[in-house]
Amino acid sequence: MFEEHSQPINATGVKACIIVSSYHSEITNELAKAARACFIEAGGNEDDCHLVPAPGAWELPLIAQEAARNLKVDVVITLGCILTGETTHDKVIAHAISSGLMNVSLNEGKPVSMGILTCQTIEQAQARSGGDKGNKGEEAMYAALASHETMRSMRSS
Numbered sequence: 001m002f003e004e005h006s007q008p009i010n011a012t013g014v015k016a017c018i019i020v021s022s023y024h025s026e027i028t029n030e031l032a033k034a035a036r037a038c039f040i041e042a043g044g045n046e047d048d049c050h051l052v053p054a055p056g057a058w059e060l061p062l063i064a065q066e067a068a069r070n071l072k073v074d075v076v077i078t079l080g081c082i083l084t085g086e087t088t089h090d091k092v093i094a095h096a097i098s099s100g101l102m103n104v105s106l107n108e109g110k111p112v113s114m115g116i117l118t119c120q121t122i123e124q125a126q127a128r129s130g131g132d133k134g135n136k137g138e139e140a141m142y143a144a145l146a147s148h149e150t151m152r153s154m155r156s157s
Contacts, residue, residue: 009145011044014074016144017067018049021080023056027122030129031079031115031137038141057082057116058093061100068108075144076104079137080116081125094118111147115140 016039020032032051039049050071054063057080064076078101084090098114105112115136119125127133 009042009142009149011039011042011145013048014039014044014145014148015048015072016044016050016075016077016141017052017071017073018077018079018141019052019054019060019063019067021054021057021060021078021116024081024083024122024125027081027117027125027129028079031081031117031135031140033137034130034135035077035079035115035137035141038138039145042142042145054078054080056080057097060097060116061104064101064112065104065108068104068110068112073110075110075148076112077137077140077144078112078114078116079140081129082116082118083122083125084118084120090118111144111151113140113144113147 018032018035020028036049040046054060060078060080064078067076082090082094101112101114117125117128117136128136
């Protein structure tokens with residue numbers, strides 16, 4: 001699985017929090033399974049990978065902030081699915097979430113990965129949650145772990 005990525009990752013000793021939106025759970029549960037599998041395959045301990053539910057994608061930044069501040073975790077992975085509707089509501093939500101998550105990451109000094117699908121159809125979401133487009137949950141975990149590894153190596157230099 002990791003040969004596709006440019007940097008090998010090692011999750012040994014890393015503590016992770018995966019926050020999963022309950023909305024579109026048929027999609028987000030698949031993202032969470034892949035994120036957790038990526039963590040374990042990279043050497044992470046199952047007990048060090050906490051799964052936290054969120055009611056929807058909108059709540060992800062606030063819950064991510066709480067996790068980054070108050071749980072003893074090194075990385076936070078947020079997973080959700082936003083589908084385009086008849087209005088531009090999806091764009092407003094996605095922009096607010098991405099800004100919120102970036103603020104959490106910068107303010108807390110920890111990688112906060114955004115594994116939130118923004119698709120036009122449920123079929124597109126399925127393709128990105130284990131279908132022919134891969135699994136963005138795995139990619140989100142990989143990005144968080146790789147960022148953590150880079151930050152750790154910079155701090156030890």
